[in-house]
Amino acid sequence: MSNDFSHIPDFFREKVEKLFDINRQYSETYLKQLPALEQYKKRHPTQIVIFKCSDGRLLFSRYAQMPLGFLETFRNLGGKFNWGWIGLKESFKSLQRDGYVEYLERKSFQQSEDFLQLQVERQIFLDSLHVSAQLHSGADVDLHLKSEVEFATLVICTYHESRGNNAVRGCKALEFDIEQGIKNAKGFRMSIEKAYQGSRHKVFAIVFGMETDYEFFVLHGEKGQKRYLETYAEDVSDGKLFELICELYPSMPLQMKLDLLPVLRGNIRHGNEIRRANRPNEEMTHGEWILGICKSEPAESITVPNTAVLVGLLNPVLSKVIKTGLDVVIPNAEKGVILFTAACHDEDETESSARQEAKYYSRQGREVAAKHCPDMVRFMYPLPLLVDRKTKLFKLIESRKKAN
Known part of the structure; x- marks a missing residue:
């Protein structure tokens, strides 16, 4: 009809x-693309959940060039969230349960030989990154996968800003206050960390900024570091990006680090495409x-x-x-x-x-x-x-x- x-x-x-x-x-x-999405989830089993502002310019999947339906999203104006909101807590837990059930179903249908082959391929990839990490930074990073893939959830708490003219193109719901946006994202990250401390559910939370002029991510590390993906060349090596993840998030589980890598790679590619497009200011403004x-x-x-x-x-x-x-x-x-x-x-x-x-x-x-x-x-x-x-x-x- x-x-x-x-x-x-x-x-x-x-x-x-x-x-x-x-x-x-x-x-x-x-x-x-559903069959391709299923294959992607098999290769990247970490559930990734985004908390972001309701701003119409913030399309995280687009920024990261992720497959349709892979990322889960929660929205609220200003990117403000409170773990005490019963609706938020129950929605997040329900999303986790659904993701875990889907993971178990996917695992039950996957042939043991296919699973072993996938693990071998991932370990070969990780071994190559290990060499790269040692050559470039001398870091001694343990890159040995567990024999059993575990279900886990990576939460990305975000804020957004305009590097060119934040007073006009920034977060209107926060009256264009970047520091308040960062404070909200970091505060919510800590709330999630406390909520799942000692839990049997593996949940790891980090903070990203979303720059809306060229649509690059700004990464905030565990020790207060801040890295701008706009400074990385489009052809940056996987080893270099993996070094960045290890530097910023040393306590992040290895599997998550591996599954975060395509998000960073996709954003660097996307941001450079936007930069080359030379968009007019009107497209960057509310x-x-x-x-x-x-x-x-x-x-x-x-x-x-x-x-x-x-x-x-x-x-x-x-x-x-x-x-x-x-x-x-x-x-x-x-x-x-x-x-x-x-x-x-x-x-x-x-x-x-x-x-x-x-x-x-x-x-x-x-x-x-x-x-x-x-x-x-x-x-x-x-x-x-x-x-x-x-x-x-x-x-x-x-x-x-x-x-x-």
Whole structure:
């Protein structure tokens, strides 16, 4: 069934139709790449979870050139998170459980010969890095893999900044305060570290900065070091990058170090591509025209930068976060704002349940807007959606017409 956008004004309709086209393309690519994603997960068993700001420019998978569906993401405006939020804690633990079950299923289907061959290949690669590390830095790094691959979670806590003009292009939700962003990310990293100290679950947390002009990462080490990936040549060797990981994160498990390597490699490649593109300033500055209120998964196909401020559902005081999101979007909204709300459905979550969730947050968004910016409410155009968890496809929830 085709989606009816007749309630969307003409000046937005083309953009919304394009958003659905992007969603269809994402779905096709995602489904086509599923076998490759499974292979990637076999070779890189570490679960990687990103905590980041809701800013529409921060597409971590794009920055790192990771396979679609590999990274897990949590969003909140300003990159502010609190382990005391019950919704956040339960969502993270659920994500871990799902990842562990998936890991066990993948392992059970993998032939023992394939597993041994993979371990041999990884050890050969590590042996070559060991030689490189000794030649370049003299470091004596233990690079012997355990015979048994263990499930583990790497958490990357992020903040963002603009090196060119942070007062205009930085984090608007934090009033462009870089130091506050770094403080938030480091504080949350410590919260995770304390929460899992002594736990049987292997969780390791680190801090990355996301520079939005050229989209390079800034790496913060365990001992306060700070390294900028923009300073590394595009053809930097794996050995040199592995040395960097060992220098910054000496207590990180070896398997995680190995699985973090492609993230750094992808970002160096991506950042250099962006730098060569010589983008105009307008593309680096806030220009979002969608306010999204939903979990991260329903919106993962919005892969065009600077399109949506996606308010997560983690903060118990959601009205406060929606208000901040409106403050970010409204200056860009000369003709109005699309209010995007969405929920996923599958065999465990019915369409009816997902429909109620999406419509509830659509109402809440309008209620907060009515109090915070009443003149704007009539220029907010609701776009409540159902998202098929398997295909990632959008379906518009049409309003039911009242009977005469």
